[in-house]
Amino acid sequence: MSSTKLRVAICGGGIGGLTLAVALSKYPDIEVDVYEAAERFREIGAGVMIWERTWRILTELGMSSEFSSIAHAPPDGSMGVGFDYRKSDQPQEGIPFYLFALPYGCIRFHRAHFLDVLVERLPSGVAHFGKRLQLYTRPGSDGPLILSFADGSRAQCDLLVGCDGIKSVVRRQMLQEKATSEGRPELLDYIEPFWSGSIAYRGLVPVARLTREDGSQHRTIASPMMYCGKSKHVVSYSISSGSIVNVVALTSRPQLEGSPYEGLWVIECDQQELLDCYSDWEPEVVEMLKCIEKPTRWALHQLRPLPCYTSSRVVLLGDAAHAMTPHQGAGAGQAIEDAFVLAGVLGHSSTTLGCLRDALEAYERVRLPLANHVLDGSRLSGMMYEFNGAQGGDLHTLGPAIGKQWDWLKETTPQGELERALHILNARMTEVVLAKL
Structure with a gap:
């Protein structure tokens, strides 16, 4: 038995936290504990997508077969559609203007099923609810x-990893302490997330309901779609082995970005509210x-690009x-990349x-410069999809510009x-050794 060199406490049992726990479990000299606020592991939301670079991490961690069985289709490395872009804010048939294709395409899962695979790989005794x-x-x-918890209990660790989401308690305390100890009050501006100005209506549709009486099927069953329009866009793709x-x-008011959002971030709403929002779109x-x-109606929030990820x-x-924001399907993938590198x-x-x-x-x-680059790029991509970017609604220049937004997938x-x-x-270790000579 190896002696323990590090005791790692992971605060938060979402996709990022569990991926880190699974990745660390192969090191016998690292002791891992996952502290989850809820009474069980669970994910909010329905779909999650990843790209080839993230798939290679899951393969390296030995989980490709499990994830293949729950994907929209088993990933085989062949060319696939990332997204098929259409101008759709018109009552007549829409106009296709850009097809984003790449090896593996867009690999899609039901978010709860994705989490279940990670949970199954956790060693016993690691999770605390x-x-x-x-x-x-x-x-x-x-x-x-x-570590002090709301139930009055305490725990010890050598390293605390804040995987506790957009409203992170760990981020808040870390930045508050750094602002005071380092005389950097500007760090306080990075604690709170801000409203993007966008609202997202989410829902799941069984494939059978999108199969017409004549046997033809809706376009999105076979291909991930990005329906674009002025200050609105609709994303759709199959998950759960292609059954859902x-x-x-999404609908946006860019002028309200950063303004206070009143009310709950996630709430159920009437179907008519959704239909009224897109009543003049293509059939x-x-x-x-x-x-x-x-x-369900979601108020999309995000963080400003942080200047630091660690303190002590x-x-x-x-x-x-x-x-x-979710406009490049990168949130889960970036968390998994964090976990892999860390x-x-x-x-x-x-x-x-x-x-x-x-x-x-x-x-x-x-990780900080790349993740911040993707964060900024996701925001800009969302503006492009809604004809609010520099290209406006000029489809001839918009398509190639959208394509360049995906370059980060292959740059590293x-x-x-x-x-x-x-x-x-x-x-750094060499510097330390030389300094002691």
């Missing part, structure tokens, strides 16, 4: 962190929306670090408790990012 973190404290500069279509219909959009009997023995991951750095033989801060800084230096690889983080860490 009903543990809503209130604060963490450091009794001594070199001692463990003390996930639909997200296949209206046909699909009529199949959503009980839509605390680090952020996933939505706690870079909650973004686990690789923590599990490396050169990482010890004594150099933990250097390891976290290596993670931050690699998560494996390359991990190698770069380890290079940064090893260079």
Whole structure:
């Protein structure tokens, strides 16, 4: 049995937190605990999509067969459709203007099923439920962190990973403390998420309801669709082995971005509210929306790009670090990439408790700029889909511009990012050794 070199506490049991726990479980000298505020692991929302770069992480973690069985179709590496873009804000048939295709296409899942695969891979005794973190404290500069939960219990760890989402308690305390200790009051401006100005109506539609009497099927059953219009767009794609279509219909008021949002972020609404919003759109959009009997309405919030992800023995991951709008289907993938890089750095033989801060800084230096780039790009893509970008509604220039927004998918690889983080860490370790000579 290997002795424990690190005790890692993961606050939050969503996709990012569980991926990190699974990735760390292969290192016998790292002790992992996942603290989840709810009474069980659960995901809000219906669909989740990933791209080839994320699929390769799941494969490297040994979970490709499980995820293949719950995808819209087993990923085989062949060329597939990312999204088929149409101008649809007109009562007559829409106009296709751009087809985004790439290896593997868009790999889609039911979000709850995706989480279930990760839960099945968790070692026993790792998960702790009903543990809503209130604060963490450091009794001594070199001692463990003390975690205090709402139920009155406490726990200790060497490293706290905030995977607690867009309203992260860990982010709040970390930035508040850094603002005070480092004389950087501007960090307080990054704590609260802000309203994007967009509302999303979500719903699930059984494929059978989108199969017409003559046997023909709605276009979105075979291809992920992006129906575009002025200040509105509709995203739809099949999930659950192709048996269900996930639909997200968005409407935006860009002038309200950053203004206070009054009321609950997620609420049920009447079907008529949704239909009225798209009453003058092309028939296949209206046909699909009529199949959503009980839509939910979401106020989409996001974070400003953070200037830091770590402080001392605390680090952020996933939505706690870079909650973004869903316009590039990148939120879950970016959380998984965070987990992959962080686990690789923590599990490396050169990482010890004594150099933990250097390891976290290596993670931050690699992941922060890329995740912030995707966060900004997602926002800009949403503006383009709704003809509010620099190209407006000029379809000839808009299509290629949208295509360039996806360049980040192939500019780097998560494996390359991990190698770069380890290079940064090893260079730092060399500096320390040389300084002692």
